[in-house]
Amino acid sequence: xxxxxxxxxxxxxxxxxVVDTLRHEEGxxxxxxxxxxxxxxxxxxxxxxxxxxxxxxxxHILKAGVExxxxxxxxxxxxxxxxxxxxxxxxxxxxxxxxxxxxxVAVLVIAVAAWYFLVSLPRQQAEEQLLARLQxxxxxxxxxVDRIGDLTEIEDIEVKAQSLADDGNLALKDSxxxxxxxxxxxxRELASGLQEVFEVKIISREGVPxxxxxxxxxxADTENYYIVVEAIDPDGNVLRRxxxxxxNSTAEVVDKWGQRVSExxxxxxxxxxxxxxxxxxxxxxxxxxxxxxxxxxxxVQDGAITKW
Numbered sequence: 142x143x144x145x146x147x148x149x150x151x152x153x154x155x156x157x158x159v160v161d162t163l164r165h166e167e168g169x170x171x172x173x174x175x176x177x178x179x180x181x182x183x184x185x186x187x188x189x190x191x192x193x194x195x196x197x198x199x200x201h202i203l204k205a206g207v208e209x210x211x212x213x214x215x216x217x218x219x220x221x222x223x224x225x226x227x228x229x230x231x232x233x234x235x236x237x238x239x240x241x242x243x244x245x246v247a248v249l250v251i252a253v254a255a256w257y258f259l260v261s262l263p264r265q266q267a268e269e270q271l272l273a274r275l276q277x278x279x280x281x282x283x284x285x286v287d288r289i290g291d292l293t294e295i296e297d298i299e300v301k302a303q304s305l306a307d308d309g310n311l312a313l314k315d316s317x318x319x320x321x322x323x324x325x326x327x328x329r330e331l332a333s334g335l336q337e338v339f340e341v342k343i344i345s346r347e348g349v350p351x352x353x354x355x356x357x358x359x360x361a362d363t364e365n366y367y368i369v370v371e372a373i374d375p376d377g378n379v380l381r382r383x384x385x386x387x388x389n390s391t392a393e394v395v396d397k398w399g400q401r402v403s404e405x406x407x408x409x410x411x412x413x414x415x416x417x418x419x420x421x422x423x424x425x426x427x428x429x430x431x432x433x434x435x436x437x438x439x440x441v442q443d444g445a446i447t448k449w
Contacts, residue, residue, distance in 0.1 A: 180204075271318075278313060278321055282306035285328040292335040293431040302331060334433050339372045339380055341426035341435060343410060344397060351414055352407055353399050353449045355388075366407035367399030367446055370425050387444040400425060401444035 184203045191198045231238070282305075289302040309324030345351050353367040372380040384398045385391065402410075402425075414420050426437040 275313065275318065275321065278325060279310060281325055282309050282328065285325070285332055289328070289332050289335060292332065295432065298331070298335070298433065302328060305331070331433075335431055337380075337428055338430045339374045339428050340424050341370045341400070341428070341437075342373050343420045343423045343425055344369045344371055345414055345418070345420040345423065349397070350449065351420065352411055353446070354407075355446070364404075365444070366402050366404050367449075368402050368407065368410055368425060369397055369449075370400050371397040372428070384445050384447050386447045388446055388448075393447045395447050399446040399449060401442045401446075403440040403442060406438070406440040 184200065187198070187203045187206065188200075286302045286306050290299055293299065305324050305328050309321050309328075312318075312320035312324060343351060350369055353369065355365045355367065357363060357365055372382055374380055379396050381394050381396050382398075383392050383394050386393065387401070410420055410422075413422060424438070425441060426435040428435045
């Protein structure tokens with residue numbers, strides 16, 4: 142056990158040690174004694190504690206320690222809340238919130254970039270392309286009208302082309318973009334139709350009927366006659382054409398159809414095929430460059446079917 146001289150402490154250090162010891166002993170003393178007896182009991186308790194350690198502490202130090210405990214001396218009190226304290230806490234916790242902030246900034250940057258490249262930029266490009274197309278339409282109309290004029294000598298077709306161009310220019314002035322683009326599409330279709338060259342050939346190969354008859358629902362006493370045909374271009378390719386069926390008034394793009402003919406042509410084609418299995422006079426009509434309509438053989442009638 143240490144002697145009195147082994148543990149010399151100055152008054153301040155001793156007082157701090159006393160207060161610290163008191164905090165450990167106060168709970169038990171408080172439970173056992175009333176408030177008016179607590180100070181004396183704590184002094185006595187402290188004396189016993191230090192005596193057990195071989196340390197002699199003067200009574201005035203012990204009493205001062207009890208008073209310091211009451212005044213919470215030597216107890217750290219955090220600074221009160223305020224702007225400076227908030228800034229200090231933010232700085233201290235920067236390693237935590239900076240990671241979340243960096244993540245949030247990265248997500249925001251990605252979202253902004255995605256919106257720009259996937260939404261804003263395509264929309265801007267589409268608007269620029271639309272404006273460029275609209276600005277070019279007057280020159281496009283003129284070019285198409287000139288092309289049509291070079292393709293045909295039929296005055297009615299030339300007048301129709303100029304009328305379509307005038308309608309398109311008027312639509313542009315009225316900011317009617319749909320009508321303006323439709324005028325362009327109609328002019329292109331007209332020019333394409335004039336450029337087409339093909340022959341309408343009677344089909345006489347195995348697996349495809351050459352002739353078909355129908356009794357129309359509107360008149361059961363009448364029989365309609367059809368020859369199955371296809372359009373062949375100068376290179377021998379079969380063309381697909383839009384044909385309106387007179388049975389349901391529906392247009393369908395097909396590579397063969399039944400063209401209505403007179404009974405005389407129907408019978409003539411049937412006899413021609415029966416001779417040797419081949420239709421010798423196989424051309425039913427001809428589409429020439431610069432014209433829109435097919436020049437049919439005599440006896441070919443208006444009307445067609447697409448299914449049989």
